[in-house]
Amino acid sequence: EENVQESRREWMLLMMERAGKKNSNVKHRQFWQQDNHPIEIWSLKVFEQKLNYIHQNPVESGFVTDTIGWKYSSARNYGNNDQTLLEIDVN
Template identity: 70%
Template sequence: MLWLFKKAGKKNSNVKFRQFWQQNNKPVEIWSLKVFEQKLNYIHNNPIETGFVNNPVDWKYSSARNYADNDHTILEMDLN
């Protein structure tokens, strides 16, 4: 895998040797409840898409647990 990081680092002039994280950032304005829910569902479904869990609330670090009132994650949220 190191060769992949080295190859990615060569593509960017500001990286000296290897690059692990992606550099692009495409912010999306959350201008409505519908857009917010879409982005939240995307985040909550990532562990399912990668095959780590079958249900978003099963992922220990997911805020889906807070929204489902099943449990709290490592960070508590104020949903009020």
């Protein structure tokens, strides 16, 4: 489903194309960062910290005002027990 009101579409595609040109492994566009830095989740506290960080990203970027407002976020599962889009065992 395409959102005709999305004003950043062309800009986002351009940015992904530029990122893809810098990497010989990418044919068209690159969405994810190339490097990753794995962090060991060694306690519940660290898990909750990382999960909260991920859930806050759309809020910090200004896309939504609340973590459960982002359609593809697992925050909906944790906050509302909403399993309609993504099924997650939150126990």
